[in-house]
Structures are given as structure tokens and as C-alpha cells.
Amino acid sequence: MWRDAALVGAKDLRIEYRSRVATTQVAPYAVLVLVLFGFAFDQNHTLLSKVAAGLFWVAVLLSSLLTVQRSCAIESADGARDALRLSGLDPAGIFLGKTLAIMAQLFVLELVLGIGVVVLFGIELRDPALLFCSCVAATVGLAAAGTLYGMIASGLKVRETLLPLLVLPVVAPVLLGATQTWMAALGTASAGTDGWKWLSLVGGFAVIYVAAGTLAFSILVEES
């Protein structure tokens, strides 16, 4: 399973490296979202630094949709999905591989956006351990849920519009938990907010979706 996951993950990353979609389209889009938030809040630095955590995660969420759509698009083009099915790879391995590839891209994206919020919104990073752990947990959750729903919507004529409708409410707990964790780490949370407690919500979500995806992917890959 893990060997298959490594194969699929490496394949997806190789395609991304060659096509440069992640670096020339998704990352600039994410930074653009941050800049637009800056315009919307009228360059009010006090307010921006207060809500920076939420804006960061909304930007990650919106950009992750593009990454997921891209990850599904490479499978639906030229009958690649049938080829993947006929390849004899373990469906759980395919799921984990695609999740890992999306995770790698999201980590880079979060790094770019992290620098973006520090520079544009003027925040100070106080608790690096909490920030890092929340990024890992949220990325696993977003990537797993995104891969699972991406597969559910793949092959449908209306997948571009359906995917956000399916994914956004489902990953709302990640947005909520990760934002609260970041606010606790940046010192902008209301008194008594325990960042590590919120982190456990995000971690729990990630575990549930990795497990659900690993179990359900065989049904989705073999169905049509």
C-alpha cells in the first residue's frame, strides 16, 4: 500500500513540477486572496492583525480547492482514471498517494501565505510549535477530505461547481479549529482559549478522513 502511495504521490508531484501550475497559478492566486483581504479591510493594521489567523486559513481553504481540482483533473484527462484502475495499484495506496501529493503542495502554499500574513498584516509568530502542529494536522485533514470528495465528484459534468459545495461545509471544522489554534498561538484569541484543545479537533478530523478515504476509495475507484 505504502509503495503504491509513494508511486502515485511521486507521479502527481512530477506532473506538477513539469506543468508548474501550482507555482504559476495556485500560489499567486493565494497571495492575491490575501491582498484582496487587505483591500477589503481598508489597510486597518490593528483589525488585520486581529483576524489574520482566520484570513490565512480562508486563503488556504480556497487555494486547496484549486489544488484538489487540479489533482482530479490530471486523472480525468485522457482516460487516466481507467489506466489507474487497470494498473492494479491498491486503491488505498492511490488515495494516500494523491493525499500526500496535495499535502506537499499545501505545505509550500502555507509557507508562502505565512510569509504573506507576516509581511502584509504585520503579525508576530509567537508559538512556533503550535503553529507548526496545527499546519500539519489541518493539511492532512484538508488533503484527505479534498482527495476523497474530489474522487466522488470526478467524472461528473458539473464537478467544478459541485466540488466546492461538497467540500467547503465538510472542511469547516478544520477552518474553525485551525483558526482558533492560530489565534491562540498569535495571542489574538479571547482569554481562556486553549490552542492545543482546538488542535485536537483538527487532528481528530484528519484521522477520521484519512481512515474514511482509505476504506472508501476502493468503492469509488472500482465503481464505474
Added chain:
Amino acid sequence: MNSNFPEGGLKIRPENRAVVASSKSWRGSPTGDRVTLTLGVCALATAALTTWLGLFVTPPDQVQGQLVRLIYVHPAVATMCYAGFVLCALASLAYLWPRTRSRRWDRLAVAAAEVGVVFCVLTLVTGSIWGRPTWGVWWTWDPRLTLTALLCAVFIGYLALRRTGGDPDALAKRSAVVAVICVVLVPIDHEATTWWASLHQTSTLFRANPLIHGEQLYTMLLSFVAFGLGFAWLVMHRYRLEVLEDRFGEEGYGLAIKERRAEGGRRVGTQPVSHQGEIAT
């Protein structure tokens, strides 16, 4: 054409009417029979009794006054919303299990989800109406409220997925996976008031020592029966509508060809010719 199909009542798309009218098993309502009729009458009767008890017999609350009468609507509606989603997930599990796989479970899943979403919207609306005079706001970002809104959103997504068309078996499998994953929110939503500090009150009824007694308790229990019967009535009708949709998918094309030929026959002044045997497509 379709002269035995009554106007009003359940709305059937014009293109589906041929299938409905050709059915000999349903008289009058295309999705009704004696069971649903009895169920519907019982639901109306218990709802009327609940209304009378709730509005005129039971006393107002010491703290909330007349507002407490919403307790005969809101909890029952919310429970039916949960029931719809849980039923949808159970039917989806039965569909996913190879030994029990059948179109019946898929039809039940879509029927239960759709009715569940209706009750979920009603839960949010009645809760909002209750929240405005008691909390002073129509909406607040409380764990229970937020989770209920999320539950509504994920099942609206489920219904959107169901409308995408394509291969029915593939769609049924995808939808079943979504339903089984999304139903995880139901127990979290139910326990939200005990797990987190919530503005929403904890359970009134489902506890060792219920918080209400006497006629208020009986009226509240009756409201559960009334909405439960209404829920079952809606699910049964919606299930049968799904059966009709399936039949339309299987037979509609052949019937459409038959009708067109009959029209052509009339136009040139000749009698319609029987085209039996050409229906199988």
C-alpha cells in the same frame, strides 16, 4: 391522453405523466395508497391535537411565558431531521454492503435525505424564531446552531450530488459514501450542548429525569408522534416518486416513441396503430 391522472396534488413533470398514467396499480394519487392515506390522516389528527393541547390546554412557562409553546414544535422537528439523516446513512450502508445491495436502499436513502433536509431547514427556522425573543438575536455562532447549519449544508451538497445524473449505480455508490461520512455530524450535533459551553439548552426529554412534567410532557411526546407520522408519510411518498422516476427511465423512452407515432397517426386521419413489441428499448 392522461385523462385518469388528477390535476393538483403531487406535481409530476409532463414528460413523466405517460408513465404515471400507464400504471394500473395506482388509482388517484400516483404515489398514495391506503397505508399512506391512513398515515396522513393520523398525522393530521395528532398534529391538530398537539396544536390544541399546546396552544390552549398547557400552561405558559414561569420564565419564558407563551414562548415555551415552541417546545411542542422545535424539538420534534429537530429529531425528525436527525431521523432523516440517520435513515439515509443506514440505507446507504445497506446499499454499500454487497449482500444487501438493492435499488430499494438507494431510493430510501434519497427519500430520507430530502425529507431530512426539509426538517433541518424547519429546525433552523423555528430555532431562529425562538432565539430572537429569548436570546435577542436571530442567529448566534453557538456550537449547536453552527453544527446544525453545517449538517444542513453537507446534506444539501448530498442532494446536489444526487441531481448530477449519469450511471445510476455509480451515482448511488458515490452518494452512499457521502451520506455515511456526513452522518458523523449527527451525534456531534446532538452532544454539542453537553460537550461545549453552549447557549442552547441541554435535552429536556431524553434524560433520566425529564425537565417537564404532566400535560406539558404528554403534549411534547404527542408532538413527536405527530411529526414522526408526518415524516413517515413524506418519506413513503418520496420513495414512490423515486420508483416512478426509475420507471420513467426504463419505460419512458419507449412510451414517448409510442405516443409520437400515435400523434402522427391522428394527424393523417388514421387510427393509432398498436406498437406492442417496439417498446422494449
